[in-house]
Each structure stands twice: as C-alpha cells, then as structure tokens.
Amino acid sequence: MSPRDWELLLAQARAARLLARLAQLCETRGWMAAVPDGPRRHLESGKRFADRLRFEVLWEVEHIQAALQALPTPIVLLKGAAYLAAGLPPGNGRLFSDVDILVRREQLPGVESALFAAGWIAEKLKPYDDRYYRQWMHELPPLQHVQRRTYLDVHHSIAPPTSRFAVDGAALLTGCRALPEEPRLSVLAPVDMVLHSAVHLLQEGQFDGGLRDLLDLNDLLLHFGADTSFWPDLLQRARELGFGVPLGHALVQIDRLFGTRVPDRWAAELRSLAPPSASRRLMASLLAVALRPDHSSCDSRLTGLARWLLYVRSHWLRMPWYQIAPHLVRKAWARSLERYRSTPPAEAGV
Amino acid sequence: MILGQLSAGDLARRLAGPGLAIRTGPFSIRMRSGIDSLQTAVALLYDRHSVVDEDAFCDFTLEIVPARGLRRWVRPQVRLFLEGQAPFEPLPREHAFPLLEWSMNWCISAQAHQYLLLHAAVVARAGVAMVLPAPPGSGKSTLCAGLIHRGWRLLSDEMALISLAGGELSALARPVSLKNESVRVIREFAPEAVFSAEARDTSKGTVAHLKPKADDVACMDEPARPRWIVFPRYLRDAPATLAPRPKADAMLELGRNAFNYALLGQTGFEVLGGVISASDCYDFTYSRLDEAIEIFDALFRQHRG
Numbered sequence: 001m002s003p004r005d006w007e008l009l010l011a012q013a014r015a016a017r018l019l020a021r022l023a024q025l026c027e028t029r030g031w032m033a034a035v036p037d038g039p040r041r042h043l044e045s046g047k048r049f050a051d052r053l054r055f056e057v058l059w060e061v062e063h064i065q066a067a068l069q070a071l072p073t074p075i076v077l078l079k080g081a082a083y084l085a086a087g088l089p090p091g092n093g094r095l096f097s098d099v100d101i102l103v104r105r106e107q108l109p110g111v112e113s114a115l116f117a118a119g120w121i122a123e124k125l126k127p128y129d130d131r132y133y134r135q136w137m138h139e140l141p142p143l144q145h146v147q148r149r150t151y152l153d154v155h156h157s158i159a160p161p162t163s164r165f166a167v168d169g170a171a172l173l174t175g176c177r178a179l180p181e182e183p184r185l186s187v188l189a190p191v192d193m194v195l196h197s198a199v200h201l202l203q204e205g206q207f208d209g210g211l212r213d214l215l216d217l218n219d220l221l222l223h224f225g226a227d228t229s230f231w232p233d234l235l236q237r238a239r240e241l242g243f244g245v246p247l248g249h250a251l252v253q254i255d256r257l258f259g260t261r262v263p264d265r266w267a268a269e270l271r272s273l274a275p276p277s278a279s280r281r282l283m284a285s286l287l288a289v290a291l292r293p294d295h296s297s298c299d300s301r302l303t304g305l306a307r308w309l310l311y312v313r314s315h316w317l318r319m320p321w322y323q324i325a326p327h328l329v330r331k332a333w334a335r336s337l338e339r340y341r342s343t344p345p346a347e348a349g350v
Numbered sequence: 351m352i353l354g355q356l357s358a359g360d361l362a363r364r365l366a367g368p369g370l371a372i373r374t375g376p377f378s379i380r381m382r383s384g385i386d387s388l389q390t391a392v393a394l395l396y397d398r399h400s401v402v403d404e405d406a407f408c409d410f411t412l413e414i415v416p417a418r419g420l421r422r423w424v425r426p427q428v429r430l431f432l433e434g435q436a437p438f439e440p441l442p443r444e445h446a447f448p449l450l451e452w453s454m455n456w457c458i459s460a461q462a463h464q465y466l467l468l469h470a471a472v473v474a475r476a477g478v479a480m481v482l483p484a485p486p487g488s489g490k491s492t493l494c495a496g497l498i499h500r501g502w503r504l505l506s507d508e509m510a511l512i513s514l515a516g517g518e519l520s521a522l523a524r525p526v527s528l529k530n531e532s533v534r535v536i537r538e539f540a541p542e543a544v545f546s547a548e549a550r551d552t553s554k555g556t557v558a559h560l561k562p563k564a565d566d567v568a569c570m571d572e573p574a575r576p577r578w579i580v581f582p583r584y585l586r587d588a589p590a591t592l593a594p595r596p597k598a599d600a601m602l603e604l605g606r607n608a609f610n611y612a613l614l615g616q617t618g619f620e621v622l623g624g625v626i627s628a629s630d631c632y633d634f635t636y637s638r639l640d641e642a643i644e645i646f647d648a649l650f651r652q653h654r655g
Binding site for chain 1: 378405406407408409411433434461462463464612613614615
C-alpha cells in the first residue's frame with residue numbers, strides 16, 4: 001500500500017471508529033512489523049486509547065452493579081459492555097461509549113431511583129424529548145453520572161413498544177445468562193444477542209457506526225456458530241420474536257461483506273423468514289451504500305439519499321405514521337435552531 | 351528540501367492545491383490553504399523546515415478554507431477541515447494562521463499517544479531540558495521566547511512530548527505563540543526576532559507568532575533529557591524568585607497539566623514518575639525577563655559545575 005493509501009485507510013477507519021480494531025487485527029495477524037513506521041504509530045496510538053476505554057467500561061459496570069444489586073431484577077448488560085464482560089470477540093479493539101443495560105420493565109422506577117441515589121442524573125430534557133424517551137421509546141432518558149460524566153442507557157426491551165418489532169422484555173429476560181465471575185450481572189442469550197445486534201443495526205437512524213456493528217455481528221455469528229445448534233435456534237427465536245425481517249436484511253450484508261452465511265441446511269428456513277424479494281433488494285442496495293464509513297472518500301451521490309431514506313425508515317419502524325411526521329419536522333427545526341456545539345480551538349488545551 | 355527553497359509561486363500553488371507538507375519533529379503535517387495571510391505566514395515562519403515529499407505519509411492533513419455561504423464574503427471567516435470534518439467554529443479570516451497553529455497543536459495533543467503529552471513549554475541546553483508547565487497567562491510563552499534568544503534551544507512552546515520508552519523529550523521546533531504585551535516585550539528583548547503579522551481580537555487577545563531560530567529547527571531531531579521542572583508565574587513587579595517544590599506535589603500538578611495522562615494509565619504514571627525523579631522541581635515567580643534569564647543561567651551553571 002502506498003503512503004497515501006495508508007493515510008486514507010487511517011482516515012476511513014477513524015471515521016468508522018474502527019482504528020483500534022484495525023490495530024488489533026494487525027497485531028493478531030502478525031502484520032504490525034510490516035506496517036510502515038508512520039501509520040504504525042497511529043495504529044498503536046489508537047489501540048492505547050481503546051485499551052484505556054476497557055478499564056473505564058469495567059469500572060462503570062462495577063458501579064452499576066453496586067447501585068442495583070439489591071433490586072429484584074436481573075441487570076443485563078447489552079452491546080459493548082456485554083461483549084467485554086463476557087469476553088466475546090467484538091469486545092476487542094472496541095471504542096466504547098455509553099453503557100446499555102436491560103432491566104425488568106416493572107422495576108424501572110426503582111432502578112431510576114437507585115441510580116439517582118448513586119449519582120446518575122437524567123439529562124435535563126425538554127418535555128417533548130422526555131416524553132419521547134419515556135412513552136414512545138424503550139429507554140429512560142440518557143443518564144449521566146454526576147462525577148464521572150459517563151452515560152448510561154437503561155432499557156426494558158430492545159425495541160420500543162410502538163415499534164413494528166416490539167417485543168416484551170420479559171421474553172428476553174428468560175433467556176439471559178449470568179456472568180460466571182459476576183453472577184449478579186447477566187448478558188442476553190447468544191441468539192438474543194445476535195438478534196439485538198441485527199435489530200439495532202436497522203432500527204437506529206444513525207449509520208456512522210454501521211460497519212462496526214456489522215463487524216460485531218459477524219464476530220458473534222462466527223463465535224456462536226461453532227455450536228451446531230446455534231443456527232436453528234437463532235432462526236427459531238427470530239420467528240418467535242418476529243425478528244425475521246431485520247435478521248434477513250442483516251445477513252444479506254454480512255454475506256456480501258464477509259461471506260458468512262447460514263449453513264445450507266437452514267437456508268430454506270431463513271428464506272421463509274426473510275422479507276419479500278423486491279423490498280429485500282431495495283434495502284440491500286440502500287444499506288450497502290449507507291453502511292460505508294462516513295468519510296468523503298466513501299461517498300457517492302446516493303450516500304446522502306440512502307442514509308436519509310434509512311433514517312426515515314428507522315423512525316417508521318419505531319413509531320406509527322401519525323407520530324413520525326410531526327416528530328421529524330420538530331427535530332429538524334430544533335437542530336437548525338441549536339448552535340453547532342464545539343470546542344473553540346483556542347480553549348482546546350492550546 | 352527546505353521550504354525556503356521553494357519559489358513564492360510554487361509555495362502558493364502547492365498550498366492552495368495538493369497541499370504542502372512539512373516535517374516538525376516526529377510529525378509530517380500537510381497544510382492546504384488558499385488564504386493569502388496564511389501563505390505569507392507559512393513562508394516566513396517555516397522557511398527552514400524540511401518539505402515532505404508529496405507522496406510521503408503525513409500524520410495530519412489540515413485544510414483552512416473560507417467558510418461557506420454568506421460568511422465567505424461578509425466579515426469573512428475561515429474554517430478548519432480535518433479528515434472531512436470541521437471540529438471548530440469558524441474564525442475571522444485574519445486569524446487563519448493562528449488557527450493553523452492551534453489546529454496542529456490540537457491534532458498532536460489528541461492523537462499522539464505514543465508520547466506522554468504535557469501542556470508545557472520545553473527549552474534545552476547541552477542536552478538537558480527545562481519543562482515549564484503552566485495554564486495560559488502564566489507567562490510561560492514569554493519566558494520560553496526570552497530563553498531561546500539567550501542561549502537555550504526551543505523544543506516547543508506548548509507541548510512537552512515525553513517518550514514512553516526512555517522519558518526523553520522530543521522537539522517540534524515550531525513558531526512560538528505570543529500574545530498582547532508579550533509581543534512588545536520580546537521585540538524589545540530580542541530585536542533580531544522575526545514575527546508574523548499580528549492577529550487582533552482573537553479569543554486570546556492580540557496574537558503573533560515568533561519564528562524559531564534556524565539552529566533550533568536544524569536540531570529538531572535531537573532529544574533532550576529532563577533536568578528541571580519550573581512552574582512559572584508572572585507577577586507584576588515581583589522579583590525573580592525560585593523556590594523548590596516538593597516532587598510529589600510537582601508530579602500531581604504535572605499530571606493535571608497533561609493531555610493524556612489518564613489515558614496512558616499505569617504507563618503514564620511510571621513515565622511521569624521517571625521524569626520527576628530525574629528533575630529538580632521549582633516554583634518560579636517573576637516580572638522582569640532579564641532577571642528570569644539570569645536565574646535560569648545560574649541553574650544551568652550549577653548543573654554544569
């Protein structure tokens with residue numbers, strides 16, 4: 001690779017939040033020695049950053065456990081924190097941000113109080129946004145710790161009640177597994193973890209982490225797929241919870257990018273779960289464009305449109321039609337009124 | 351090739367077009383900008399720096415371009431773009447060169463975690479270095495500018511780059527940023543000093559950049575060992591006073607003045623500990639530059655003797 005290629009690669013990786021993962025890959029495959037000095041320093045630097053974040057996440061998780069351990073609900077770690085705590089492959093080289101947990105819906109008020117007592121405060125939101133979270137979505141408003149300034153998202157399910165893919169959190173809690181070293185903490189069952197990843201990918205309106213999320217999903221499929229009962233269990237669970245559509249879309253992208261696919265003997269069953277052809281092709285092409293790293297080198301004329309269509313669709317999936325239009329209009333208005341917040345350069349430590 | 355060897359036309363063409371990359375210590379930085387005042391400042395202040403090949407790897411590519419829309423012409427503004435993102439608010443067009451300098455510092459401080467990075471000025475003499483940490487307004491840049499015109503070598507006026515392997519300090523040898531009264535003080539103190547045009551009404555007041563000495567640029571690859579850590583404080587009419595500071599206290603304060611101390615965790619702690627162990631730590635109060643220089647010269651003679 002030419003030096004300029006390296007620059008481009010690093011820039012794309014940074015935009016996709018995959019720099020540390022790229023560094024991890026080079027290390028694991030023994031390629032680091034072959035990487036030229038300049039790029040290698042950037043990879044190593046990115047890795048140091050990710051290494052630090054692991055500590056910080058585990059520290060957060062300890063605090064969360066301490067705050068909630070007396071409550072009659074499992075404390076289920078989701079996404080990044082789960083991968084790290086359970087030692088799963090997507091936890092390596094990861095840039096963690098918030099911690100997400102799932103608790104029993106009936107316990108939400110108690111959880112919120114316990115967290116408040118331990119220093120997590122709900123961001124002060126406008127009443128509209130507060131209602132958005134509490135009534136329409138599947139989370140308390142984001143909580144921020146008053147001292148550590150870290151964020152915590154508390155869910156009672158993995159999709160909002162208004163969503164096309166609504167699922168009762170209780171169904172997920174039945175499958176969750178306690179962590180061996182830390183029995184008070186749990187993670188979702190492998191099939192649920194995979195389905196959550198697929199649903200999350202397609203429901204969230206933001207795609208700048210899309211490639212990263214697909215890599216995670218691929219890691220999970222390869223890791224869990226070693227167990228012969230995994231794929232049939234996955235398909236059955238998808239059918240039970242009504243997640244056939246997002247799983248289908250996600251698997252198309254996984255196959256396209258990584259060649260990981262459902263074993264042949266289960267292919268027919270996947271087809272019966274997957275959405276009809278025309279919409280599958282449309283989604284596939286939209287996703288293929290939208291999931292590229294958010295860097296100008298990856299943009300085509302269609303990128304903006306693809307991302308916008310998927311953004312709108314993600315809302316359509318999460319809310320009934322009579323709620324979407326007013327919501328999106330209001331959001332756009334609020335954004336244009338809000339000043340773009342950034343650190344003035346002269347105060348950025350220099 | 352040295353930047354000063356480029357013709358004015360070539361320099362302008364490269365800066366406005368594909369970009370011009372220079373080496374500053376361990377970093378290769380590509381700059382792109384069609385803004386006249388920025389091009390003039392670069393030509394003046396970086397003329398002794400090596401130009402990096404167009405095809406070579408660069409650590410950062412900084413673009414300073416006019417803001418879009420109305421602010422391109424009405425009270426014109428400029429913006430930094432880094433990897434397609436604009437991380438900062440736009441600034442007035444006249445502040446384009448200070449914006450470039452601040453952006454370079456920001457990039458290094460945010461990403462160069464192969465070093466322990468302290469917010470400090472660093473000067474050196476005969477292979478040993480003095481680290482001057484301090485929040486803005488403490489007078490460290492003025493001190494730094496004064497020292498480098500009285501026999502000390504400039505490593506950096508804003509950032510101490512401490513190697514994680516051996517605790518040595520690396521040089522950037524870039525222009526020194528001075529503000530307000532300091533500019534006048536240094537012009538008097540060192541009449542031979544070369545300055546960029548002054549940028550007024552920045553968030554720091556009036557800012558000008560001082561050209562690094564040719565020798566300091568030529569030596570940019572020579573590291574220095576930490577020897578003194580001096581916490582300066584400018585105090586009107588105060589006599590120059592050097593007071594020893596307990597090492598443990600100095601270490602805590604240095605940690606607070608670091609960009610990535612927490613990020614580096616245990617490694618950061620060990621490296622910082624090593625730097626502190628190897629150094630004499632002082633608090634320093636002063637008002638007159640010449641008195642300050644005398645004190646530091648005495649420190650150096652003590653070290654030598």
